[in-house]
Ligand SMILES: O=C(O)CCC(=O)C(=O)O
């Protein structure tokens with residue numbers, strides 16, 4: 648059987664059973680799917696909410712990685728660590744000290760599952776950074792990540808679908824990721840629902856009435872969802888007298904579906920953060 652990749656036109660509304668109830672959704676299931684060529688294609692087309700590859704990193708490996716991050720003192724006050732140089736050197740330490748190239752492993756797994764070339768995004772001979780480490784001690788508000796609108800003219804601006812992968816490096820209580828069956832529609836959504844502050848976030852009214860998938864945070868699991876869908880990260884459960892106790896460590900990057908750039912050229916998957 649040949650699998651076709653890339654977004655299909657239009658949206659299909661179908662009824663899915665959830666605890667005996669019938670609900671309308673673009674998704675054919677609410678269950679996490681294993682990582683296969685079909686599930687990646689379904690995620691690209693927003694036909695399923697999530698992919699979960701269990702036990703991607705062992706408990707020992709997770710502990711080593713968190714130790715490195717903690718030594719780097721990005722815990723507690725820093726939320727998004729996105730300064731490229733710092734992130735790159737942290738990535739280097741990940742590789743050297745933990746002797747593992749997580750990004751390469753994820754890329755290899757994706758390439759194996761889909762049969763599509765999977766590589767880090769680039770502009771000419773300059774590569775993007777991919778493989779963000781986040782240490783979050785709060786929540787992440789409702790937002791959408793979709794590059795074609797903000798990256799027009801760049802390689803990542805040519806993608807037609809965007810996924811994100813995350814690996815939880817240390818178990819937390821709570822901290823679920825909520826993915827809504829509602830894709831960002833562009834300027835109209837920004838006008839209607841984007842917050843003045845914080846600028847990345849959208850009003851909950853924008854997703855009102857859409858069903859959602861609750862994706863549990865499980866240490867060591869590699870998970871994927873379609874990042875054009877509005878999503879949020881719930882706060883970790885913590886004791887009122889120890890507000891800074893819990894930090895949610897993750898490693899993450901985006902995956903873009905890049906159609907063949909010349910006639911007859913095959914599509915590929917590109918990674919960046
Ligand atoms: O940490 C997560 O579960 C999701 C973070 C996020 O917003 C993303 O990967 O786009």
Ligand SMILES: [Fe+2]
Pocket residue numbers: 790791792811874878
């Ligand atoms: Fe996001």
